[in-house]
Amino acid sequence: MPRVICVAEKNSIAKAVAGILSGGRSSRRDSPSKYIKNYDFTFDFPFSGPSNVTMTSVAGHLTGLDLDQAHGWGKCPIPQVFDAPIVDIRTKDQEKMASNIKRECRNADFLMIWTDCDREGEYIGWEIVQTAVQANRALRENVFRASFSHLESRHIAQAARNPNRLDQRAVDAVRTRMEVDLRSGVAFTRFLTELLGSKIERDSGSKPNQRPIISYGTCQFPTLGFVVDRFERIRKFVPEKFWYLVLSISIGSDKTTFQWERGHLFDRLAVAVIYETCIESSRNMAKVAYVKSKPTSKYRPYPLTTVELQKNCSRYFKMSAKVSLEAAEKLYQKGYISYPRTETDSYPQAMDLRALVQQQTSESRWGTYAQNQLSGMGPNQFQWPRAGKNDDKAHPPIHPIISAGAGLDNENEKKVYEYVTRHFLACCSEDAKGHSTTMTLQWGPEFFSANGIVVLEKNFLEVYPYMKWDSTKQLPNLNVGQDVELSSYLMKDGQTSPPNQMTESELILLMDANGIGTDATIAEHIEKIQQRDYIKKKKMNKQTYLIPTTLGVSLVHGFEAIGLEDSFAKPFLRRQMEVDLKMICDGNKNRAEVVNDLISKYQDYYGLTSSRKNKLIETYTDIKSVM
DNA sequence: GCAAGGTC
Structure with missing residues (x-):
């Protein structure tokens, strides 16, 4: 029988796919790498007929990129970094993975790539092909690619029966990204370190004998930029005074306050004139202009993505993005939750979500809730989750697989498991239902309104305590057209206040929205710029904020002073690269063209930065004296 | 000693 080698991006996928294609009858062998197992079975592929199959995997990338030895x-000279030769290298672990691929492929007839169906997965697929061909040249003509977006059995079987080819454009796009990140990162990191490394004073806590590295990275700088931006907005904030009107009525001991529909105005005289007009025409009497009453809902959350998990663990449990992702990874390795790195916020139709809810019925804290959801009785029955717009075509939203019961002893893992599970059950619930009433008073020519909410059914909120929705005080029972006596009518003043310093949760949101980093790397970038001493965590009244250091502020302003066309500290450059990569994927540009464009841009920027390097030093000295 | 992206 022909021999077919299948290679997935990680062992968990290899194991699952082998289980499905073999009908549960595969046999497992060890490999030279402790992360990787080989699964043997037989399967009838359309390209090979009935075959002996080995399903194996890598663990992420199989090679890395670096400059050649002569350009360490x-x-x-630093500018040579922009056109020095680039070599593919392997770490020790990658060497072990590669030797497994080579050994398995030596006597194979076909190679089928089962890496994740995203851009990076396509590139890893290409790395696997390169490695396989080193051991068996004949394989080159017999490479197929499985297209799949989740691990439901029928879907996987269909992927096996409908092989595709690797998408060379996606491979080219990733290679472009790697090359540009490497050359720009290395060049500017060496430059900045040599220029400023000996001049900066490191804060206490860093190792004194270690020369600091002042790095540039296409993701590090925009991340820093967000933090500095907020810091400066607060520093430069000038409060502005405003004035507004507010009414209240009292019926018995019940007081209701009505807010001015104009909000507030920054002109004291204008507000005073309006105020007097109202008093002259209506004194202390107002009329009920209208009452609007309508059913209202609080929506259950969307299915859980990595970014949402990190944001909410930061907000609700004060866990850093890195710590929450690590806890989620542990839970995944132990089989409690699904793969934790995903951008997908809708569930594939074929997934058996009821079975996953069923798993939770034995839990002490939310078991009864899950039972009721599946009981067929009562108001809050199982609902298919809402579908968000994002799909990474590789992984479903994060969800619990089995009940953890008392099986967890690590505090962070407990918290993250509980959050993931409550979020999942909330997704499979009814929205919360309520009734909202808005009453509007007319006083003179002006309008004022008050809002009241009655929560009728909490539904998902019963299992999701992180979100609050409470009934407010009931509005008084008044009819449209009725005259009411005001218990107070006041002109008040206030002033605008600055935003708060950046929280990690806000920073994650900004990075995600601007395409800086990926679900898997956002936490690392935030961590990296702390290591580099660009930002620091600071606790202020129970919140942890991210504050830039002197060095962090200086780098951002220093590059502003140099005046690059696209600021390093803004997300624009990175976004532009994404646009170019998309064009490579769509066949509208080729790799050489994009690499050339971007690298020559960085070369220009390097020339400019180098000729105005004094500005970087001056900026640092200036800022050090004021911070 | 440098990047960002996978994964463990």
């Missing part, structure tokens, strides 16, 4: 740090 200090061995060449």
Whole structure:
């Protein structure tokens, strides 16, 4: 029988796919790498007929990128970094993975790539092909690619029966990204470190003998930029005074306050004139202009993505993005939750979500809730989750797989498991239902309104305590057209207040919205710029904020002073690269063209930065004296 | 000693 080698991006996928295609009858062998197992079975592929199959995997990338030896740090003038030769290298772990691929492929007839169906997965697929061909040249003509977006059995079987080819454009796009990140990162990191490394004073807590690295990275700088931006907005904030009108009526001991529909105005005289007009025409009497009453809902959350998990664990449990992702990874390795790195916020139709809810019925804290959801009785029955707009075509939303019961002893893992599970049950619930009433008074020519909410059914909120929705005080029972006596009518003043310093949860949101980093790397970038001493965590009244250091502020302003056309500290450059990568994927540009464009841009920027490097030093000295 | 992206 022909021999077919299948290679997935990680062992969990290899294991699951082998289980499905073999009908549960595969046999497992160890590999030279402790992360990787080989699964043997037989299967009838359309390209090979009945075959002996080995399903194996890598663990992420199989190769890395670096400059060649002659262009190491200090061995060449920095500008050569922009056109030095690039070599593929492997770490020890990658060497072990590669030797497994080579050994399995030596006597194979076909190779089928089962990496994740995203851009990075396509590139890893290409790395696997390169490695396989080193051991068996004949394989080159017999490479197929499985297209799948989740691990439901029928879907996987269909992927096996409908092989595709690797998408070379996606491979080219990733290679472009790697090359640009490497050359720009290395060049500016060496430059900045040599320029400023000996001049900056490091804050206490850093190792004194270690020369600091002042790095540039296409993701590090925009991340820093967000933090500095907020810091400056607060520093430069000038409060502005405003004035507004507010009414209240009292019926018995019940007081209701009505807010001015104009909000507030920044002109004291204008507000005073309106105020007097109202008093002259209506004194202390107002009329009920209208009462609007309508059913209202509080929507259950969307299915859980990595970014949402990190944001909410930061907000609700004060866990850093890195710590929450690590806890989620542990839970995934132990089989409690699904793969934690996903951008997908809708569930594939074929998934058996009821079975997953069923798993939770034995839990002490939310078991009864889950039972009621599946009981067929009562108001809050199982609902298919809302569908968001994002799909990474590789992983479903994060969800619990089995009940953890008392099986967890790590505090962070407990918290993250509970959050993931409550979020999942909330997704499969009814929206909360309520009734909202808005009453509007007319006083003179002006309108004022008050809002009241009655929560009728909490539904998902019963299992999701993180979100609050409470009934407010009931509005008085008044009819449209009725005259009412005001218990007070006041002109008040206030002033605008600055925003708060950046929280990690806000920073994650900004990075995600601007395409800085990915679900898997956002936490690392935030961590990295702390290591580099660009920002620091600071606790202020129970909140942890991210504050830039002198060095962080200086880098952002220093590059502003140099005046690059696209600021390093803004997300624009990175976004532009994404646009170019998309064009490579769509066949509208080729790799060489994009690499050339971007690298020559960075070369220009390097020239400019280098000729105005004094501005970087001056900026640092200036800022140090004022911060 | 440098990047960002996978994964463990």
